Amino acid sequence: MDGMFFALLGASIATALAGIGSAKGVGGAAQAAMGVLSEDSSQFGKMLVLTLLPGTQGLYGFIVGFLILVSCGVLGGSAPTLAQGLCFLGASLAIGLGGLFSGIAQGKAAVSGIAMSAKDSKNFSKGMVSVTLVEIYALLAFIVSLLVVIQIPNLAI
Amino acid sequence: MKTVRIVALRQDRKRLLEHLQDSALVQIKRVEKSRSGFERVDMSRPMQVFERNVTLTEQALKILDSVSPEKGGMLASLKGRREVDPDEIGEIAAKSSEVISICKRLAELDKKRSDNSAERTRIATQLVQLEAWQKLDIPLNTTETKSTAVFVGTFPEQYSEAALKEAIAAENPKLEFVTEIDHSEEAMTCAVIFVPQSQRTMAEDVLRTLGFARPMGATSKIPKVKSERLREKSERLRLENEMAEDEIKSLVPRRSDIKITQDYFRIRADKYNVINNLDHSKHVFIIEGFVPEDDCEKLKELCERVATCTVDFEDAGDDAPVKLKNNKFAEPAQGILTMYSPPGKGDLDPTPLLAFFFYFFFGMMFSDAGYGLLMVIVIGIALKVFKPDKKMRNNLKLFQYCGISTTVWGLVFGSIFGDAPASLYNYFAGTTDMTMAKLLPWPTLDPQKDALLLMVISIAFGLVHILVGMGCKFVVCFREKDYAAAFFDTGLWMLLLIGLAVLAAGMFLAPVLVTVGAVIAIGCAVGLVLTQGRGKKGIVGKAIGGLASLYDVTSYISDLLSYSRLLALGLTTGVMAQVFNMLATMMGKSVVGFIFMVIIFIAGHLINIGLNALGSYVHTMRLQYVEMFSKFYEGGGKEFEPFSLQSKYIKIQEDNK
Numbered sequence: 025m026d027g028m029f030f031a032l033l034g035a036s037i038a039t040a041l042a043g044i045g046s047a048k049g050v051g052g053a054a055q056a057a058m059g060v061l062s063e064d065s066s067q068f069g070k071m072l073v074l075t076l077l078p079g080t081q082g083l084y085g086f087i088v089g090f091l092i093l094v095s096c097g098v099l100g101g102s103a104p105t106l107a108q109g110l111c112f113l114g115a116s117l118a119i120g121l122g123g124l125f126s127g128i129a130q131g132k133a134a135v136s137g138i139a140m141s142a143k144d145s146k147n148f149s150k151g152m153v154s155v156t157l158v159e160i161y162a163l164l165a166f167i168v169s170l171l172v173v174i175q176i177p178n179l180a181i
Numbered sequence: 182m183k184t185v186r187i188v189a190l191r192q193d194r195k196r197l198l199e200h201l202q203d204s205a206l207v208q209i210k211r212v213e214k215s216r217s218g219f220e221r222v223d224m225s226r227p228m229q230v231f232e233r234n235v236t237l238t239e240q241a242l243k244i245l246d247s248v249s250p251e252k253g254g255m256l257a258s259l260k261g262r263r264e265v266d267p268d269e270i271g272e273i274a275a276k277s278s279e280v281i282s283i284c285k286r287l288a289e290l291d292k293k294r295s296d297n298s299a300e301r302t303r304i305a306t307q308l309v310q311l312e313a314w315q316k317l318d319i320p321l322n323t324t325e326t327k328s329t330a331v332f333v334g335t336f337p338e339q340y341s342e343a344a345l346k347e348a349i350a351a352e353n354p355k356l357e358f359v360t361e362i363d364h365s366e367e368a369m370t371c372a373v374i375f376v377p378q379s380q381r382t383m384a385e386d387v388l389r390t391l392g393f394a395r396p397m398g399a400t401s402k403i404p405k406v407k408s409e410r411l412r413e414k415s416e417r418l419r420l421e422n423e424m425a426e427d428e429i430k431s432l433v434p435r436r437s438d439i440k441i442t443q444d445y446f447r448i449r450a451d452k453y454n455v456i457n458n459l460d461h462s463k464h465v466f467i468i469e470g471f472v473p474e475d476d477c478e479k480l481k482e483l484c485e486r487v488a489t490c491t492v493d494f495e496d497a498g499d500d501a502p503v504k505l506k507n508n509k510f511a512e513p514a515q516g517i518l519t520m521y522s523p524p525g526k527g528d529l530d531p532t533p534l535l536a537f538f539f540y541f542f543f544g545m546m547f548s549d550a551g552y553g554l555l556m557v558i559v560i561g562i563a564l565k566v567f568k569p570d571k572k573m574r575n576n577l578k579l580f581q582y583c584g585i586s587t588t589v590w591g592l593v594f595g596s597i598f599g600d601a602p603a604s605l606y607n608y609f610a611g612t613t614d615m616t617m618a619k620l621l622p623w624p625t626l627d628p629q630k631d632a633l634l635l636m637v638i639s640i641a642f643g644l645v646h647i648l649v650g651m652g653c654k655f656v657v658c659f660r661e662k663d664y665a666a667a668f669f670d671t672g673l674w675m676l677l678l679i680g681l682a683v684l685a686a687g688m689f690l691a692p693v694l695v696t697v698g699a700v701i702a703i704g705c706a707v708g709l710v711l712t713q714g715r716g717k718k719g720i721v722g723k724a725i726g727g728l729a730s731l732y733d734v735t736s737y738i739s740d741l742l743s744y745s746r747l748l749a750l751g752l753t754t755g756v757m758a759q760v761f762n763m764l765a766t767m768m769g770k771s772v773v774g775f776i777f778m779v780i781i782f783i784a785g786h787l788i789n790i791g792l793n794a795l796g797s798y799v800h801t802m803r804l805q806y807v808e809m810f811s812k813f814y815e816g817g818g819k820e821f822e823p824f825s826l827q828s829k830y831i832k833i834q835e836d837n838k
Contacts, residue, residue, distance in 0.1 A: 090760055149520070156799040164749060
C-alpha cells in the first residue's frame with residue numbers, strides 16, 4: 025500500500041481548513057464593509073483592502089495543497105510511500121489549523137478595523153497595520169508546512 | 182526651533198498675513214486670552230460667510246459630478262495641485278462673486294430638479310387612481326343635481342351591472358335608482374348611482390352597508406380632462422428638468438473655476454481664523470509663533486520688506502513643535518516616523534537610520550528582482566506624469582527606494598518573477614531540468630534550500646538593527662550627560678549581546694571565538710549585576726536589582742527571534758511566485774495553453790505583488806516600531822504645522838522676489 029490516500033487527505037486538509045478560516049474571516053469583514061458602503065460608497069477601495077486581508081490564509085492553504093499534489097504523483101512526481109504520505113498529512117495540519125483559526129481571528133480584527141475607518145478614514149492605515157499583525161501566525165504555519173512538504177520527496181522513507 | 186514675536190502696524194495686517202500664509206514659515210501660537218491693554222478683533226462674521234461659500238462650492242461640485250462625473254478615477258488622487266501664478270489671485274478674487282452666483286444657481290437648479298421629480302411621482306400616483314374613471318363624463322366630486330342625488334365612488338367587490346342592482350335591491354327594495362358601472366376589477370367596482378333627492382338618506386344607508394366610498398382627492402374636473410391636464414403637467418416638468426440638466430451641463434466647464442474659488446475662500450477663512458486669535462491695540466497687532474532656526478533670517482527679511490514691524494526671536498521652550506529635516510535619501514521615510522510619533526524633547530531624529538533599515542528589510546521581505554524593477558519603473562512614470570504633491574511624492578519615493586532594494590535582494594535570492602525565466606525556458610524548450618541556479622551566472626542564496634542559513638542571516642541582521650537602536654540610546658544618554666545610563670545600562674548590554682553573538686559564531690567557525698565570546702559575555706553579565714541595582718538602597722537591594730536585570734535577556738531573545746519574519750516573508754514571495762508560474766505553464770504548449778499561461782501569469786503575479794508588498798510594508802514597519810524604537814525612541818513631539826495655504830486644488834507658485 026502506498027501513501028497516496030494520506031497525501032491527498034493532507035492536501036484536502038490544507039486547502040479546506042485554511043479556506044474555511046479565510047471564508048469566515050472575509051465573509052464577516054465583507055458584511056461589515058457593505059454596511060459602511062451603503063452609507064458612503066466612495067470608501068470602496070479602503071473597504072476592499074480591509075476585507076481581503078483575512079483572505080490570505082486560504083491562499084497559503086491552496087499553495088501547500090497544490091505542492092502536495094505536484095509532488096505526490098497527481099500532477100507530477102511519483103507516488104509516495106506510506107511513510108511519506110503520513111508525512112504529507114502531518115505537514116498539512118500546520119497550515120490547515122493555523123489558517124483556520126488565524127483566518128477567523130483576523131476576520132474579527134478586520135471587522136473592527138472597518139468600523140474604525142468608517143468613523144474616520146484617517147484611521148485606515150492604523151487599522152490595516154493592526155489587522156496585518158495577525159497575518160504573521162498564518163505565515164509561520166505556512167512556512168512550517170511548506171518546508172516540510174518540499175523536503176518529503178527527498179526523504180528515503 | 183525659535184519662538185518669534187512680530188509687532189506690526191494694523192494697516193499692514195492684510196499684506197503681512199498674506200505673505201506669511203504664502204511662505205509657510207511660521208506656526209502661529211494660539212492663546213486663549215488676550216494680554217492686558219490689547220483686545221481681539223471679532224472676525225467670525227466674515228469667516229462664516231467664507232465658510233458658507235466653501236460649502237456652497239462643495240455642493241456645486243457634487244451637483245456637477247452627478248451630471249458629468251470627473252474623469253481620472255483612482256489615479257486622479259495622485260495628481261498634484263495645479264500651480265497658480267501669484268498674480269492670478271487678484272483675478273480669482275474678482276471673479277469669485279460671479280462663481281458663487283453660479284454655485285447658487287446650481288443649487289437652485291438642483292433643488293428644482295428634485296422638487297420636480299417628487300411632483301412627477303405624485304402625478305403618476307394620481308394618474309393611476311384616475312385610470313379607473315376614464316369613462317365617466319361628469320366630475321368626480323359631483324354630489325347632486327336639482328332633483329337627483331349622485332353617488333360617485335367604489336365598492337370593495339367585483340360587480341357586473343346586474344349584480345350591483347341586485348345587491349342594492351336586496352338591501353332596500355324600496356330604493357329607486359339608476360346605476361352605471363365605469364370600471365370593475367377584482368375586489369373593486371367603480372360606479373355612479375343616481376337616486377331621487379327624496380330618497381337620499383335611504384340610499385346613503387344602503388351604500389354604506391355595501392362598503393361604498395367616494396374617491397380620494399376628487400376634483401371638479403371630468404376625469405378624462407383631469408388626466409390629460411396631469412399628463413401635460415408631468416410632461417412640462419420633465420421638460421423643465423431636462424432644461425435644468427442642460428443648464429447644469431452647460432456649467433460643467435466652470436468646474437475648475439469653482440474649485441479655484443473654493444480654495445480662495447478656504448484660504449481666506451483660514452486667514453481670518455488667525456486674525457481672530459491675534460492681539461490688537463489701537464495701532465499695532467502682535468503675532469507670536471514658532472519658526473525653524475534656519476528660516477529666522479528669511480522670515481525677518483520678509484516681514485520687514487512687506488510691513489512696518491519689529492521681529493524678535495527667542496529660544497523655544499519644551500513645547501516647541503518639531504520640523505524634520507533630512508536629505509533626499511531619508512526624507513521619504515519621515516512619513517513612517519511621524520505615523521509613529523514625531524521626535525520629542527531630547528530624541529535623536531532617527532529618520533536616516535529608519536530609512537536605511539526600512540529599504541533594506543522591505544527589500545529582503547519582498548525580494549524579487551522582477552517586482553522590484555516593476556515598482557521602480559511604474560513609480561518613476563507616475564512621478565513624471567502626475568507630478569504629485571510633496572506628501573504623495575514622498576510616499577511614492579519611499580516605495581521606489583524600496584523597489585531598488587527589492588531588486589538587489591531578488592538578484593541575491595535568484596528570483597525574477599519567482600523562477601519565471603527558468604520555467605519559461607522549460608515551457609518553450611520542452612525541458613524540465615532548467616533551474617534559476619543554472620540560469621543565473623552568479624551564486625544565489627535559495628531561501629527554500631538554505632532556509633536555515635537565511636534564518637541565521639536574518640537574526641544577524643536583527644542583531645545589527647537592535648545594536649544600532651541601542652547605540653542611539655547610548656548617544657542620547659551621553660548627550661544628556663547621564664554617563665552611568667550610557668555605559669552601564671546600554672553599553673554593557675550591547676557588549677553582552679556582541680559577546681553572545683561571537684560565542685554563537687564560534688560554535689560553527691572556530692573554538693577560539695567561543696572562549697572570547699564567553700569571556701566578554703560573562704564579564705558583561707558580572708558588570709550588569711554590579712551596576713543595575715545602583716538605584717536601590719542597601720546591599721541586598723542592590724544585589725537583587727542587579728540579578729533581576731539579567732532577566733531582560735529574554736526580551737532581547739524574543740526581539741531577535743522576531744526577525745525570523747525576514748525569512749518567512751522572503752520565502753513566501755518566492756514560493757507563491759513559483760506556484761503561479763507552475764500553474765501558468767501547466768496547460769502545455771498549445772494556443773489555448775499559451776493564452777492560459779499569459780492570463781494566469783499576469784493575474785497570479787499581480788495577486789502576489791498586492792499581498793506581499795502589503796505584508797512586507799507592515800512587517801518592516803513593525804520591526805522598526807517594536808524592535809528598534811523601543812530601545813531608544815521616546816516620541817511624543819508635535820509636528821510643525823506652519824500657517825500656510827491649506828488648499829485642495831491649487832497651489833501658489835513660489836515667487837523669487
